[in-house]
Every structure is written in C-alpha cells, then in structure tokens.
Amino acid sequence: MATGRSSSNSMALALLVLAASAASLLPAASLSVTSPYVRPAPRPDALSLLQDDDDDDDGQTPQQVHISVVGPDKMRVTWITDDDAPAIVEYGTTSGQYPLSATGNTTTYSYVLYKSGNIHDAVIGPLKPNTTYYYRCSSNPKREFSFRTPPATLPFKFVIVGDFGQTGWTESTLKHIAAADYDMLLLPGDLSYADFIQPRWDSYGRLVDPLASARPWMVTEGNHEIEKLPLVETEPFKAYNARWRMPYDAGASPSGDNLYYSFDVAGGAVHVIMLGSYTDYDTGSAQHSWLRRDLAAVDRGRTAFVVALVHAPWYNSNRAHQGEGDAMRDAMEALLYGVRVDAVFAGHVHAYERFARVYAGKEDPCGPVYVTIGDGGNREGLADKYIDPQPAISAFREASFGHGRLEVVNATHALWTWHRNDDDEAVVADQVWITSLAASPACHRSKSKM
Ligand SMILES: [Fe+2]
Numbered sequence: 001m002a003t004g005r006s007s008s009n010s011m012a013l014a015l016l017v018l019a020a021s022a023a024s025l026l027p028a029a030s031l032s033v034t035s036p037y038v039r040p041a042p043r044p045d046a047l048s049l050l051q052d053d054d055d056d057d058d059g060q061t062p063q064q065v066h067i068s069v070v071g072p073d074k075m076r077v078t079w080i081t082d083d084d085a086p087a088i089v090e091y092g093t094t095s096g097q098y099p100l101s102a103t104g105n106t107t108t109y110s111y112v113l114y115k116s117g118n119i120h121d122a123v124i125g126p127l128k129p130n131t132t133y134y135y136r137c138s139s140n141p142k143r144e145f146s147f148r149t150p151p152a153t154l155p156f157k158f159v160i161v162g163d164f165g166q167t168g169w170t171e172s173t174l175k176h177i178a179a180a181d182y183d184m185l186l187l188p189g190d191l192s193y194a195d196f197i198q199p200r201w202d203s204y205g206r207l208v209d210p211l212a213s214a215r216p217w218m219v220t221e222g223n224h225e226i227e228k229l230p231l232v233e234t235e236p237f238k239a240y241n242a243r244w245r246m247p248y249d250a251g252a253s254p255s256g257d258n259l260y261y262s263f264d265v266a267g268g269a270v271h272v273i274m275l276g277s278y279t280d281y282d283t284g285s286a287q288h289s290w291l292r293r294d295l296a297a298v299d300r301g302r303t304a305f306v307v308a309l310v311h312a313p314w315y316n317s318n319r320a321h322q323g324e325g326d327a328m329r330d331a332m333e334a335l336l337y338g339v340r341v342d343a344v345f346a347g348h349v350h351a352y353e354r355f356a357r358v359y360a361g362k363e364d365p366c367g368p369v370y371v372t373i374g375d376g377g378n379r380e381g382l383a384d385k386y387i388d389p390q391p392a393i394s395a396f397r398e399a400s401f402g403h404g405r406l407e408v409v410n411a412t413h414a415l416w417t418w419h420r421n422d423d424d425e426a427v428v429a430d431q432v433w434i435t436s437l438a439a440s441p442a443c444h445r446s447k448s449k450m
Contacts (some may be wrong), residue, residue, distance in 0.1 A: 007103050031204040035398035035429065037420070040119060053400055059083030062137035063117075064205025066212035067147055069184070069263060074125030075149070075216065077104075077137065078081065080117040080205065086137035087120040095134045095144065100124070103273075109242045111233060114198035119242055129153075133232040145213045150183040154304070154410055156266040157181065161403035162188040162311070162347025162374045163222065165202050169377030169401045169421060176419060176426035177403055178211055184265065185215055186272065188347040189222025190310030194239065195380050197229055201239050221259055222311040222347055236278070246274070253294040260287050262294050270305045271298055273341075277311040277348075281328045288331060295339045300438035304411040306341045308368070313346035315358055315370040317394045320383035321347050333359070337367055340437035342414070343406070347374035350383045351399040352418055358393050366443035369434055371416070373404045393404045396430045412439040 024243050062079040077089045087106045090098035104122025108115065120138065127234060129152035135145050150156065159182045177185070192204030207443060208217070225240035227233065248254060248261035255261045259276035269311045273294065273421050280285050312321060314329035325346065336344065337359050349372050359367030375382075386397035402420040409415060414434045419426040437443045 002095040010180075016183070022076050030394060032394050033396045034386060034390050035396065035400075037398055037400060037429070060138060060140055060355045061142050061383075062120075062140055063209065064202065065137065065143075065145055065209050066205070066244075067214075068218055068246055069150065069216045069265070070123050070125070070250045072152070072267070073127050073129070073149075073263065074121050074123050074250075075127060075147070076121055076245065076247065077135065078119070078121040078243070079137045080119050080243075081138055081140075082117045083345075084118060085120070085140070085175050087122055088139055089122040089124050089135055089137055090139060091124055091135035093128075093131060093133055095146070097255050098134070098136060107242055109238055111198050111227075111238060112229070113198075116198070116239075116242065117202070121245055145215075147214050148183075149359060150216065150265055152267045154266050154269050154408055156270055156408045157183045157407040158408075159185045159403055160188070160309075160345050160371075160373055160406055161185070161376045162207075162345075163350055163378045164204075164376035165190070165193040165380075166200070167376030167377050167379050170207070171377070171420045173375075173377045173403050174208065174312050174426075176421060179426070180405060182215060182405065185211070185217045186274075186309055186345070187217060187219040187343055188373065189220055189277065190224045190347055190374070190376075190378065191219060191222070191240070191244065193224050193380075194227070195224060196229065198239060200440050201243060205243065212336070218263070218272070218274065219246065220278055220309055220311065221278055223278055226278055246426040250310045253290065253297055255287070255290045255294075257286065257290075260290065264303075266408065268302055269411065271303045272308065273306070273308040274311040275308055275328075275332070277325065277328060282331050288335075289365060291332060291335055295335055300340060300444075303412055304436050304438060305343075305408050306339060307406070308336060308341050309342065309345045310346050313353075313370070313372045314344065315355050315393065316349055316372060317353065317387045317391050318345075318349045318351055318372070318399075319385040319387060320351075322387075324348070337364075340366060340440075341368045342437050343369045343371065343416070343434055345371050345373055345404070347372070347376075349374045350378060350380060351375055351397065352402060352404075352420075352430070353397040354395050354416075354418070354432065356393050358397050363393050365441070366437060369416070369432070371404065373418070376403065377401045377403045377421070395432075398429065399417060400429070402429070406434075412436050 194200035
C-alpha cells in the first residue's frame with residue numbers, strides 16, 4: 001500500500017512502512033491486552049507551582065507564552081504581563097534581530113476576587129514552513145523565544161496528550177515530550193486543573209511555557225475548563241477562552257466558537273478536528289451544523305488523514321466515566337464515519353487505551369481507531385479499574401501516565417506510539433501502524449454517498 005505517493009526523504013521510514021505492510025496493521029480483536037505493568041509508587045510532589053516564580057519584577061516581562069497555528073502560514077502568539085504592556089510581537093529568523101512585527105489585542109478577566117494579568121495575543125506571518133523564528137513579546141528584551149514552524153508537507157509529527165494538570169507526573173511527561181522531535185502538540189482537554197483557583201492557571205502557563213512557546217499547542221476543552229460557580233460565575237470557560245484562544249475564526253470552515261474548530265497541516269494532507277464535549281452537540285446545534293459543513297468540505301482525494309479530538313471518550317472500557325461520551329457519539333459518530341475519519345483521540349479517563357477500528361460498537365474496517373490518552377499527569381491520579389473481561393474491540397489498555405506520538409509518514413501510513421512515563425524513561429509501551437482510509441479501496445466513498 002505504501003507505493004507511489006510515499007515520501008522520498010527517508011529510506012528507513014520506507015523500510016518501516018514496508019515492514020508494517022507485511023504485517024497485520026491492527027491486531028485482531030482476539031489479541032486484546034490488559035497490560036500487566038505494575039506502576040512504581042508515586043514520588044512526592046516536589047513542585048511548588050503556586051509560587052509566583054515568574055521573575056516578573058518589572059511587571060512587563062512576558063510570561064506564560066504559547067503559540068497556535070492560524071491558517072497555513074501564520075502563528076498566534078499569546079502571552080501575559082502583570083502590568084500594562086504593548087501587544088506587539090517582533091520576530092525574524094536570526095536571534096536578536098526582529099525586522100518584522102505584528103500588533104494584536106489585550107484582554108483581561110475577573111473571576112470572583114481574582115483579576116488576571118494582561119493577556120495579549122498577536123498573529124504573525126506569513127511564515128516560511130519548517131523554519132526557526134526568534135521573537136520577543138511587548139518589546140521586552142529580557143526573554144527571547146523561538147519556535148519552529150510546522151512543515152508544509154508530510155511527514156508530520158504530532159504529540160497527543162490530555163488531562164495534563166501540573167504535578168510531578170506532568171513534569172515527567174513534559175520532560176519526555178521535550179526530548180521528542182515533533183511539529184505540533186494536540187491536547188484533548190483538561191489543561192491546568194485550576195478548578196476555580198485562578199492562580200493555578202498562571203502556574204500552569206509558566207509550567208508549559210518552555211514547550212508551548214516553541215511548538216504550536218492546539219487544545220480543546222475538558223470538563224475542568226468549565227469553572228462555573230452558581231450565582232457568582234455563570235459564564236462557562238471564562239479563563240480557558242481568555243487564555244487559550246484557538247483559530248476558530250480562521251481556515252476553510254471557521255466555527256465561530258473557541259470550543260470547537262478545525263485546521264489543516266502539512267499542506268492539507270492532514271485535517272484535524274477539535275470537538276467540544278461540553279457545549280451543545282446534538283443535531284441542529286451550532287457545533288453539529290458546523291461539523292457537517294466542515295466534513296463536507298474534506299476531499300479525501302487530497303486529504304490523506306483526518307483525525308478528531310474530543311474530551312470524553314466515545315469508546316471506553318475503563319470503569320471511570322463510563323457512558324459519559326455516549327450521547328455525543330450517538331449524535332456525531334455517523335458523520336465521522338461518513339468521511340472515513342482515521343482516528344479519534346480522547347482524554348478524560350486517566351489512563352491509556354487503544355481500540356480497534358470501530359463503528360456503532362463493533363469492529364469495522366472503515367471506522368476510526370479510537371484512543372484514550374488522558375494520561376498527562378493530573379492531580380486526581382490514575383483510573384485503574386477496568387471492565388472485565390476486556391471487550392473484543394479494546395486492543396490495549398493500561399493505567400499509567402504517558403503521552404502519545406502520531407507520525408504521519410506519508411499519504412498512506414501513520415505510526416502511533418504510546419510512551420509510558422516509566423519514571424525517568426519514556427518507554428514505548430504500545431505502537432501500531434494506521435493506514436489512511438482514503439487509501440483503502442474497500443472504504444472509499446464518493447462524496448455524493450456521504
Ligand atoms: Fe476530564
């Protein structure tokens with residue numbers, strides 16, 4: 001299957017693809033595995049994340065910097081200053097030289113007695129692909145940042161992990177991600193676990209800043225982002241929407257809502273759909289109508305892989321959060337199946353689980369591979385109680401912290417690996433080749449039949 005359109009830049013990858021083609025690409029249901037791995041006792045939580053360690057003695061030093069893609073060649077830079085500062089990003093391709101600049105917007109929010117710092121964002125570009133840019137924020141010379149733009153062609157490397165939090169386990173996960181060579185991080189919800197205590201959003205922003213200022217972090221919301229308080233704070237997602245603005249108003253099918261959106265990478269070879277588990281999703285809702293429009297515009301002759309992210313898993317054999325994704329699955333599963341979405345990644349359950357290709361509860365060669373990757377390291381601990389016996393559609397499950405990597409190698413093959421946080425090592429504990437359903441004659445559908 002990996003002929004014709006395969007990437008020409010790596011003989012090693014080609015050999016791997018050929019090896020994968022020779023083997024079964026997804027394990028048969030009879031190979032369901034519940035990992036026997038016994039997790040070592042947790043280490044003491046050594047982080048003092050609520051300390052104000054931002055070294056912002058002048059109130060103007062940019063902190064909590066993160067970037068996110070906007071369309072094919074632009075980047076949004078988001079940062080916070082304690083005091084007033086200009087919403088300007090200056091940038092260029094040489095360290096210390098910033099010939100280009102863009103000015104954006106500043107916002108703040110209040111939450112009970114908390115008042116946020118100045119939250120700035122500016123969109124820079126057009127940018128060249130696969131290029132390192134150096135930048136500074138608010139014209140402040142104290143911190144220079146740099147990022148690498150994603151490539152405009154395959155291969156393309158994602159890191160995917162949900163339910164991060166800010167514990168010692170999170171720190172371990174971040175360390176392993178930092179050691180990876182990747183182009184973009186996808187986060188299916190539950191970021192800071194601030195849980196109403198707003199300074200935790202700031203400590204989380206500082207914790208992820210070294211990584212999130214260097215690669216685009218694309219996120220969607222989890223239940224821990226809602227933060228409604230009866231009578232006092234009635235607007236959901238107040239902090240999340242103010243701090244983690246995503247490109248919902250950009251691209252081919254803007255959604256108009258920060259809680260769900262989509263974008264393309266690798267020159268349109270991969271379409272990524274970020275769904276919202278905690279806003280309306282039923283038929284007739286704004287999200288459902290947008291998803292129909294978004295999927296109708298996907299041309300599988302051009303788009304090699306389509307992946308979707310959602311917080312509450314649609315398939316789950318862990319006892320935690322059983323059934324919480326069922327209503328959304330009932331509303332949207334057929335839409336994803338119609339366009340032959342290749343994989344769906346979820347969080348919420350604090351463990352790892354990979355399913356076979358599934359549709360309507362049964363193994364289906366034209367359904368998505370479902371993965372639960374809610375194992376970033378949150379403070380609520382692991383979900384280690386599973387339904388027994390393991391359902392036939394569940395291929396591998398393990399209650400450990402870790403992260404996933406999806407390397408879309410070429411137009412037909414993507415390699416999924418799960419990296420367990422085995423204390424100091426990121427151990428590959430599960431991997432599978434995923435073939436594009438667009439390249440599968442048995443699953444091909446003309447647009448008119450969708
Ligand atoms: Fe959650």
